[in-house]
Amino acid sequence: xxxxxxxxxxxxxxxxxxxxxxxxxxxxxxxxxxxxxxxxxxxxxxxxxxxxxxxxxxxxxxxxxxxx
Amino acid sequence: xxxxxxxxxxxxxxxxxxxxxxxxxxxxxxxxxxxxxxxxxxxxxxxxxxxxxxxxxxxxxxxxxxxxxxxxxxxxxxxxxxxxxxxxxxxxxxxxxxxxxxxxxxxxxxxxxxxxxxxxxxxxxxxxxxxxxxxxxxxxxxxxxxxxxxxxxxxxxxxxxxxxxxxxxxxxxxxxxxxxxxxxxxxxxxxxxxxxxxxx
Numbered sequence: 001x002x003x004x005x006x007x008x009x010x011x012x013x014x015x016x017x018x019x020x021x022x023x024x025x026x027x028x029x030x031x032x033x034x035x036x037x038x039x040x041x042x043x044x045x046x047x048x049x050x051x052x053x054x055x056x057x058x059x060x061x062x063x064x065x066x067x068x
Numbered sequence: 069x070x071x072x073x074x075x076x077x078x079x080x081x082x083x084x085x086x087x088x089x090x091x092x093x094x095x096x097x098x099x100x101x102x103x104x105x106x107x108x109x110x111x112x113x114x115x116x117x118x119x120x121x122x123x124x125x126x127x128x129x130x131x132x133x134x135x136x137x138x139x140x141x142x143x144x145x146x147x148x149x150x151x152x153x154x155x156x157x158x159x160x161x162x163x164x165x166x167x168x169x170x171x172x173x174x175x176x177x178x179x180x181x182x183x184x185x186x187x188x189x190x191x192x193x194x195x196x197x198x199x200x201x202x203x204x205x206x207x208x209x210x211x212x213x214x215x216x217x218x219x220x221x222x223x224x225x226x227x228x229x230x231x232x233x234x235x236x237x238x239x240x241x242x243x244x245x246x247x248x249x250x251x252x253x254x255x256x257x258x259x260x261x262x263x264x265x266x267x268x
Contacts, residue, residue, distance in 0.1 A: 015266040016188045018196075037210070038203040064267050068195040 018067040022059050035067050044068055094143035101150035102138060105131050108157035115164035119171070123163055127156045175238045182245040183233075186226060186252065192263055193219050193255045200259065207260065215258035222251035 020031055028046055029039035036044075046056040048068040053059065109116075109127060116124040130153045137145040197219055200212050225248045233241035256263055 016185070016263045017192050017266060018261055018263060019267055035207065036199055036203045037205040037207040041199055041203060044199045066266070068192075068199060 020065045020067050022061050022063040022065060024061045026059065026061075028056050028059060031065065031067070094147060095141075098138055098143035098146035098150070101146060101154065102131070102134055105134070105150060105154050105157050108154060109160065112157070112160035112164060115168065116160040119164040119167035120160065123156075124160060127153065127160060130156065172238060175242050178242045179233060179238060179245065182229075182242065182249065186245060186248055189249075189252045189256070189263060190219070190222060190226060193222075193252055193259065193261065196259050196261050197255075210260055211258040215255040218251045218255035218258060222248050222255060225251060 018035070020035070022031075028042035032042040032045055033039040042056060045065060045067060046053055048066045052063060052065075059065070105127075109124070109131065113124060130149075134146050134149055134153060137143075137149070193215070197212065197215055200206060200210065200215075206212055225244055229241050229244035229248055232238075232244055255261075
């Protein structure tokens with residue numbers, strides 16, 4: 001084995017996670033409650049999806065959110 | 069005693085002498101042939117016993133048969149059978165090397181897959197553990213304590229797997245990485261965390 005660096009020997013870490021498709025009427029708080037049991041943790045979902053969400057109060061049906 | 073009878077006795081003694089001489093002349097090459105086979109087996113046995121044990125056992129069994137013939141003074145059988153056994157013995161090293169290469173390639177592929185996926189899985193589990201640790205009320209069915217324990221085990225094992233890989237111990241690296249995966253899967257299950265690849 002020429003390369004002893006485990007990160008160099010492997011491809012970049014695959015992007016795995018839990019994902020949720022937004023349904024009509026859902027809010028980030030409701031989604032946070034579903035996955036975390038606590039709606040106040042919606043900010044964690046918002047932070048993880050800042051690439052597609054600009055405002056935590058504006059989510060749309062069909063959006064696929066990463067649930068960290 | 070008649071001349072004819074004395075000649076007959078002489079002929080019998082001469083025949084036995086010739087047979088004994090022939091046997092004696094075959095004993096040395098037979099012994100050398102067995103020694104050559106033993107030497108070939110000895111040189112390859114360490115790797116052969118690990119990678120081609122069945123092939124090694126077959127050659128050893130054939131050598132035992134030759135030794136048996138030698139013990140019965142059937143040197144001709146030894147000399148006749150030895151070349152094939154020697155050839156098989158000499159092939160052990162190459163067969164073991166080929167099998168070793170095959171195993172190393174399979175292990176390398178396993179490692180590449182595990183090293184590519186496990187860090188992402190561990191990150192995802194840790195992220196969920198951190199968030200749930202702040203939750204005022206955990207969702208039904210989530211066992212945070214169990215997940216934390218499994219994650220701690222998985223993280224420790226992952227460090228061990230990477231160290232084994234760095235030390236060129238691919239077998240241990242892959243074996244430990246598989247243990248990491250089992251622990252990470254257990255943690256994800258305890259969190260009801262269904263990990264999937266990111267949607268395109």
